[in-house]
Amino acid sequence: MSFGxxxxxxxxxxxxxxxxxxxxxxxxxxxxxPYGQPQQPAHGQQWQQxxxxxxxxxDGGDAPDWGALADASAAGRxxxxxxxxxxxxxATVAVGAIVATAVxxxxxxxxxxxxxxxxxxxxxxxxxxxxxxxxxxxxxxxxPPDPKDYITDPKKDRAPLTTDGLYPGTKLTMFGRPYKKxxxxxxxxxxxxxxxxxxxxxxxNGCERVLRATYVKDGVAxxxxxxxxxxxxxxxxxxxxxTGGIAPLAGKGVGSFCHAxxxxxxxxxxGRYAYFTQAGFANGTKVTTKDKPVFQASDDLGTFVFxxxxxxxxxxxxxxxxxxxxxR
Numbered sequence: 001m002s003f004g005x006x007x008x009x010x011x012x013x014x015x016x017x018x019x020x021x022x023x024x025x026x027x028x029x030x031x032x033x034p035y036g037q038p039q040q041p042a043h044g045q046q047w048q049q050x051x052x053x054x055x056x057x058x059d060g061g062d063a064p065d066w067g068a069l070a071d072a073s074a075a076g077r078x079x080x081x082x083x084x085x086x087x088x089x090x091a092t093v094a095v096g097a098i099v100a101t102a103v104x105x106x107x108x109x110x111x112x113x114x115x116x117x118x119x120x121x122x123x124x125x126x127x128x129x130x131x132x133x134x135x136x137x138x139x140x141x142x143x144p145p146d147p148k149d150y151i152t153d154p155k156k157d158r159a160p161l162t163t164d165g166l167y168p169g170t171k172l173t174m175f176g177r178p179y180k181k182x183x184x185x186x187x188x189x190x191x192x193x194x195x196x197x198x199x200x201x202x203x204x205n206g207c208e209r210v211l212r213a214t215y216v217k218d219g220v221a222x223x224x225x226x227x228x229x230x231x232x233x234x235x236x237x238x239x240x241x242x243t244g245g246i247a248p249l250a251g252k253g254v255g256s257f258c259h260a261x262x263x264x265x266x267x268x269x270x271g272r273y274a275y276f277t278q279a280g281f282a283n284g285t286k287v288t289t290k291d292k293p294v295f296q297a298s299d300d301l302g303t304f305v306f307x308x309x310x311x312x313x314x315x316x317x318x319x320x321x322x323x324x325x326x327x328r
Contacts, residue, residue, distance in 0.1 A: 144317070144321055145317035145318075145320050145321055146317065147310060147313035147314040147316070147317045148270075148271055148310075148313055149313070149317070150312070150313040150316040150317050150320075151270065151271030151272060151273065151309055151310070151312060151313035152231075152232045152271040152272055153272075154230055154231070154272065156316065156320075157271075157272065157312075157313070157316065158316070159312060159315070159316050161209075161211070161228070161312075162186070162211075163184040163185065163186050163211050163212075163213060164184075166211055166213075166226060166305070166308055167181065167184055167211075167213040167308075169181065171215075172215065172304060174300035174301075174303060174304055175300065177217065177296075177300060178217065179215040179216065179217045179222075179297070179300070179301075180215065180216050180217065180253075181213060181214070181215055181252075182213070182214035182215065182216060182221075182249070182250070182251060182252040182253060182254035183213070183214055183249050183250065183251030183252045183254065184211075184212065184213040184214075184249075185211070185212045185213075185249060186209065186210070186211045186212070187209065187210055188208065188209050190202040190203060190207035190208075190209065190210045190227060191203050191207075193210050193212060193225060193246065193247050193249075194210075194244060194245070194246060194247055195244045195245050195246070195247050195278075196243055196244015196245060197243040197244045198242055198243060198244035198245055198246065198276070199244070201238055201241045201242055201243065202227055202238060204241075205229060205234040205235070205237050205238040205241070206229055206230050206234050207227050207228070207229060207238070208228045208229065208230065209227070209228045210225050210226065210227045210228075210246075211225065211226050211228075212224065212225040212226075212246065212247075212249050213249070214248070214249045214250070214251070214252075214254050215297075215301060216253075216254055216282065217293075217297060218293060219281055219282050219283065220279060220280070220281060220282065220293050220294055220297045221248070221254055221257045221258075221279070221280065221281070221282045222277055222278070222279040222297045222298060222301045223246055223247070223248045223249045223258075223277070223278050223279075224246070224275060224276070224277045224301045224302070224304075224305055225246035225247075225275065225276045225277075226273055226274075226275045226305055226309070227273070227274045227275070227276070228272065228273060229272045229273070229274065230272065231272055232269075232271055232272050234272070235269040235270075235271065235272050235273055235274040236269050236274075238267075238269070238274045239267050239268060239269040239274050242267040242274075242276065244265075245263075245265035245276060245278045246265075246276040246277070246278050247278075248263075248278050248280075254282070255282060257280050257281070257282050257284065258278055258279075258280040259284075260284075261280060261281075261284050261285070261286050261287075262280070262286040262287050262288075263278055263279060263280030263287055264277075264278070264279045264280065264287050264294050264295065264298050265277070265278055266298055266302060268302060268306070270306055270309055270310065271309065271313065273309050275302065275305045275306070275309075277298050277301050277302055279294050279295075279297050279298040279301075280294065281294070
């Protein structure tokens with residue numbers, strides 16, 4: 001169907017009239033044209049097959065039926081409007097079908113590219129398996145090993161113990177205060193490295209070994225001794241019963257100190273270890289309660305050996321946890 005102007009519908013020719021190959025319409029009287037030929041309708045007019053309103057005038061001589069003429073004209077306008085509306089609807093449906101086809105084809109192409117193959121056309125049955133509920137063991141995991149257990153029980157405390165391991169390096173720094181390390185020693189004869197009554201206390205409680213080291217700072221010398229016992233109970237008893245002190249250790253640039261003078265002596269314990277300090281002036285000056293550098297040096301060395309002993313237990317506990325962990 002074309003648009004843009006009125007069309008000429010093919011109507012059957014009126015009987016008794018000669019059209020010479022052209023259609024003759026109904027609805028308007030035929031006016032004679034030049035040379036006696038019937039005049040063709042003007043462009044834009046449409047012929048309707050209606051009863052001839054002039055028939056009565058031709059046959060009976062009366063005036064034309066003007067009401068019939070008006071009805072024929074209105075019917076022609078309604079018919080043209082219905083044809084235009086129907087044609088527009090068909091065109092709209094055709095355009096919509098083209099767009100829908102393009103969209104469907106595009107979606108199908110994307111699906112094939114995404115899925116690396118055409119979408120299956122057969123029936124698909126999806127089976128959903130129920131997700132199993134998580135299960136938890138009713139047995140709680142064992143707690144991590146306690147470092148103190150490894151510095152309390154000799155059966156667990158099996159790591160090597162040497163002066164180089166207990167007193168590493170050539171110096172130490174505590175809270176920003178540097179100390180230079182002097183001589184070190186280790187002996188199983190615990191009483192031989194003590195003064196006063198400390199030797200007998202160590203022997204009575206089963207001392208196994210004593211490891212010593214001396215440090216100096218600003219004219220203050222300190223010897224620290226760590227005594228090893230078979231149990232925590234024995235080490236704690238030696239701490240409480242302590243009298244006298246650990247013997248000062250000279251050497252490696254440190255002269256004799258704390259002989260025939262007053263020095264600061266302290267004792268403490270952790271696990272199966274008891275530790276003792278003897279601090280004084282390197283020049284032999286007597287220590288008083290006002291000598292803060294001596295007390296500070298004694299505190300620093302006591303904290304240092306405590307940390308070293310605890311680190312020993314911590315490293316053994318970590319190793320035990322790693323060895324008991326299940327393989328991955």
